[in-house]
Amino acid sequence: MSDHIAKLAPVGEPLLSVRSLSVEFGRGEGAFRAVKNISFDVQPGKTLAVVGESGSGKSVTSLAIMRLTDYTGGRITTGEVIFRPSKGETLDLVTAPDNRLRAIRGNDIAMIFQEPMTSLNPVFTIGNQIAETLTLHEGLNARDALSRAKALLQKVRLPDAATLLDRYPHQLSGGMRQRVMIAMALACNPKLLIADEPTTALDVTIQAQILNIIRDLQQEMGTAVIFITHDMGVVAEMADDVVVMWKGEKVEEAPVRQIFAAPEHPYTRALLSAVPRLGSMTGQPLPKRTPVMVIEDGAPKQIGDTHIQDTADYTRPPILEVEKLTTRFDVGKTFFGRVTHKVHAVEEVSFEIFPGETLALVGESGSGKSTIGRTLQQLIEPTSGTVRFNGRDMGSMNPADRRKLKQEIQYIFQDPFASLDPRHTIGFSIAEPIVVHSLLDDRKAIDRRVQELLEQVGLLPQHAKRYPHEFSGGQRQRVCIARALASNPKLIIADESVSALDVSIQAQIVNLLMELQQQKQLSYLFITHDMAVVEKISHRVAVMYLGQIVEIGTRQAVFENPQHSYTRKLLAAVPIADPARERAKRLIEGEIPSAVRAVGQEPLVHRIREVEPGHWVAIEAEALRGAA
């Protein structure tokens, strides 16, 4: 690889140098400096990771390099971005004329964005869109461009490239779309690839595949990569050098191993301490709450305490028992309204949750984990199966009891902003469960209760009068937790409730949930795709795949002794925040199969066996036969 670099540029001469770059949005008094005096170098053929949480200015930096901030209302106020392509003269992108920039964008510098669906034009075929870049920059004719497009699709390991050329974006899965985006970005052999959170929206196993592809192609083509991400695990896997950004400023820059081994800036230390690390709980039977380091007035501070979460009470009967729960949705109907296909979202799933226990339901998109949560919350009607809450069958309850159940089971959604009504104050939203279940009827008593709840989740009583948009993401999730607690529930279903949050906020919310569990003897059904968070919070884990639980057992058993191949695959796919760890050459291939089936073609329900007490695993040979 080193001689590769020598070919591209004189040794030591960076491909891209950013010097005291500042970007401002708005004008006059309302001007907001999103990026302040950033400087860094990108070496040819190397990967520079720009890490930061939301609002750190990392995305704005990447847009500013391409001068795309011009189109989003931003202005580069100071600094220069020196680009040194191997042939052609050195160029300052900040002052370059528009026509030069257009020639560089997509040609010498290419970009991949987070959301592959929105970056692809829905009305053109995949082939047309890749070919467009080629005809534009390389002057190829339509036929040659299409054959190059096909070669590119093969390069990103998309099977059946020829037929894919004629497909439209919506016909592809998220992972496939992101590969198409990579193929488009690499179409003109760029010197520099800017990848802005390219795997954040993808499932872990798909993320692992995409990261492998980017890494391999980078070595093959000698492309330098700027990798924008918030995920320290991805940084550890991908980066050569790391720039840490915080509130628009660069706080630290170092080679990747040094950042992880000896972080200097307090913010970097806080960030790294908040990252949940898979394997950190090995040998511990119970989940453990640990303090979180936060930055307060520029100085690091530990908040919270260490506590072993011994809240689960297995001597009492389970609070929730789910038996052979099946939920299917109709899709595809004939002209006469006969259903031809169904989504088999959940197939004969059984589990129970004990008082004070956290059961994690893990799986990738389409595994049916959210459907289970929503079925339990009566947002979806189950097709068959029984659900017993405190020993009473939900199916045979009268409407009044079912309503009462909505008081005892609460649901926290993934996106706190979307789940709060923008037109009401958060005080109104938190009071709503109290009002609809007539728990208190005096206005003053309700207000007092709302204030008490706000304090319980670490907010101030006077926040009650504010609207959701006036809070940060983490605060909003606290509001949602306060709302869930308002009706004194016994069970809380947390559906990806910490997945959208920054890691430092995530760690605090996880601690809050654990603290509340201890105080109120709450049970949680913790639905997530994030294995590292699961390891931290849960007493027991159920792994879901295609609507069925393939493995269930104590957290220790599932993580330290995974029996099902899918569980192992899932665990292997998680990026580990440790660059010193030997990168296992992982062989994760293939898409997640679809759960849509024609009527009459029922999936085979796995039989399960107990490998050790309380640890059940689906028998795989049968599953394979069922799939065939």
Add this chain to the structure above:
Amino acid sequence: MAAAEGARGTRWQFTSMELVAGLVLTGTMTLAVLFSPILFPDGGESMDLTARLIPPFQSSAHLLGTDPLGRDVLARVVVGGKISLMVGVLSVIGAVILGTLVGLIAGYYRGIAEILLMRFADIQLALPFILIAIMFLAILGTGIDKVIFFMIVAQWVQYARLVRGSVLALRDREFILSARAIGVGNVRIIAQHILPNVLGPIVILMTLNVANNILLESSLTFFGLGVDPLIPSWGGMLADGRTYLQSAWWVSVFPGLAIMFTVLGLNLLGDWLRDSLDPTGQTGQ
């Protein structure tokens, strides 16, 4: 954060300017119309053929001039505002109530209710407006109450379609789902969570339709289907003054200005209302 604060500051100043200007314009019109019996006891109907077509600002008795029958234009504009405002405002309020109700039910409950209501609305939209107007008013007879009633029947569909569309987008939003998860009943979800979120576009359509309906009243009157043509109304005066536009512009220009200022005032009020209904301070979503 600083940017957002600053933006909100100027936004607030601007919206309160909208409020003041809107209140001044609509307030002046409303007050003038309310006090017109005292200001102009003759109802703007006394004719003086010796004082025909006096241009404005030339006679202290007829500040805005006179029309071809020697009637005072100022008096007629003020008095005529009564019919116009009544028709414009009441018809819109009626159509909003009916249309919003239908839209909410169709959009929220879906199913057979939606199919019946919306197909009925489509059929009505397909019928030519003037034709129904003639049939409708021929059967019921003319009069201001019938004109208002007819306009409500003719226009509720717009609101129903608008509201239904917004509700369809809203009902799958997560905050509705989360209200349902808490155990909030359908009626409360509609009243507390859906309705406040569809009010913005309704208010805008409302303010536009007031102007429309003031003019519509004049067309109906022109066809002899509206109010008694002898009673002054802005639309009627516009129609009357058309033939004199070249020689005596003031006959039609002043009622036209009255319509314009009223509509402008209502639009400003509407904008202000929409903004103040939206706590995020974002407009025109």
